[in-house]
Amino acid sequence: MTSTDPPTFLSSLLGRYKNSAEQSRPFVTLTFAQSLDAKIAGRGGKQLILSGKESMVMTHWMRTMHDGILIGIGTALNDDPQLNARHLPANDSVPSTDGHNHPYSLPRPIILDTNLRFSSHSKLLKNYAEGKGRRPWLICAEPWDSSEKKEWLHRRTTLEKAGARTIVLENDHNTQDHLPIPSVLQTLHRLGILSVMVEGGAQIIRSFLSQIAAESTSSFVDTMIITVAPVFVGEDGISYNTVSGSASKMKHASTAMFGQDTVVGLIPTESVA
Numbered sequence: 677m678t679s680t681d682p683p684t685f686l687s688s689l690l691g692r693y694k695n696s697a698e699q700s701r702p703f704v705t706l707t708f709a710q711s712l713d714a715k716i717a718g719r720g721g722k723q724l725i726l727s728g729k730e731s732m733v734m735t736h737w738m739r740t741m742h743d744g745i746l747i748g749i750g751t752a753l754n755d756d757p758q759l760n761a762r763h764l765p766a767n768d769s770v771p772s773t774d775g776h777n778h779p780y781s782l783p784r785p786i787i788l789d790t791n792l793r794f795s796s797h798s799k800l801l802k803n804y805a806e807g808k809g810r811r812p813w814l815i816c817a818e819p820w821d822s823s824e825k826k827e828w829l830h831r832r833t834t835l836e837k838a839g840a841r842t843i844v845l846e847n848d849h850n851t852q853d854h855l856p857i858p859s860v861l862q863t864l865h866r867l868g869i870l871s872v873m874v875e876g877g878a879q880i881i882r883s884f885l886s887q888i889a890a891e892s893t894s895s896f897v898d899t900m901i902i903t904v905a906p907v908f909v910g911e912d913g914i915s916y917n918t919v920s921g922s923a924s925k926m927k928h929a930s931t932a933m934f935g936q937d938t939v940v941g942l943i944p945t946e947s948v949a
């Protein structure tokens with residue numbers, strides 16, 4: 677392995693993603709970093725850098741191995757993330773594969789944002805405007821209440837002018853509920869996203885775990901990659917909470933150490949390892 681190759685841990689897990697005509701959704705990797713006491717953020721949602729340098733580099737490799745990277749609007753507003761691969765080694769000998777000014781293939785940022793609360797001053801939009809990142813996609817839904825429509829349309833115009841692409845989900849749901857994961861995935865697949873890395877936060881992780889729990893097999897998550905940092909956050913930290921019925925659907929595939937962090941890979945129970 678050279679410094680310009682992804683870790684074997686990732687290529688073994690994600691090399692299973694082979695597209696076929698029967699596939700109607702992207703391959704899904706659910707991934708996040710947690711503490712020993714299963715917290716993903718600090719008190720009141722304060723962003724915590726739990727991953728050490730080595731596992732953060734691993735996460736950035738993982739980003740380059742997916743067509744899309746999906747987060748919830750809670751994470752987008754709280755963390756103002758960049759979702760790029762800036763921790764990877766500079767390598768001028770590798771040409772950009774996606775027309776942007778960087779040597780690695782960057783995933784498409786995708787934000788589940790029903791009501792278009794995303795900020796037009798976000799780092800994702802700034803990076804896109806500067807040619808340093810892909811155009812972010814916002815998945816949203818029209819409000820059912822017609823009195824909210826005008827404001828919603830105004831926000832949509834503002835965000836599109838700032839560079840975002842808005843994707844309005846078919847109106848088969850109520851905006852009081854979360855965007856339905858199956859239609860989000862089908863829509864992404866139709867738009868050419870064949871693999872997606874789901875990075876969080878807490879509610880998004882919970883929605884995907886609920887989806888796993890609801891199916892007889894894990895037909896919505898192909899791989900879970902969890903970085904466990906050797907720290908305790910304490911009881912006022914934010915947890916995603918386990919979802920009853922999801923645990924038995926995923927089984928251990930491999931574990932690797934990246935610096936001081938333990939990174940665990942899980943695959944659907946019915947898969948052949």
Ligand SMILES: NC(=O)C1=CN([C@@H]2O[C@H](COP(=O)(O)OP(=O)(O)OC[C@H]3O[C@@H](n4cnc5c(N)ncnc54)[C@H](OP(=O)(O)O)[C@@H]3O)[C@@H](O)[C@H]2O)C=CC1
Binds near residue numbers: 724
């Ligand atoms: N340690 C780690 O690896 C990570 C930690 N984090 C942390 O997580 C925290 C943010 O988590 P949280 O506040 O829960 O926000 P999320 O990022 O999970 O976003 C939740 C919001 O997304 C929207 N949404 C739309 N569709 C769905 C759906 N199907 N399921 C769930 N949400 C949906 C909802 O807002 P609406 O109805 O308005 O659309 C919802 O309130 C931050 O503290 C961040 O630092 C985040 C990522 C990784």
Ligand SMILES: Nc1nc(O)c(N)c(N[C@@H]2O[C@H](COP(=O)(O)O)[C@@H](O)[C@H]2O)n1
Binds near residue numbers: 708747876
């Ligand atoms: N792998 C990982 N380790 C942590 O310790 C984290 N806090 C996160 N968070 C996720 O990464 C996003 C920040 O990305 P950028 O550094 O801005 O590119 C954050 O929003 C979470 O999605 N991940």
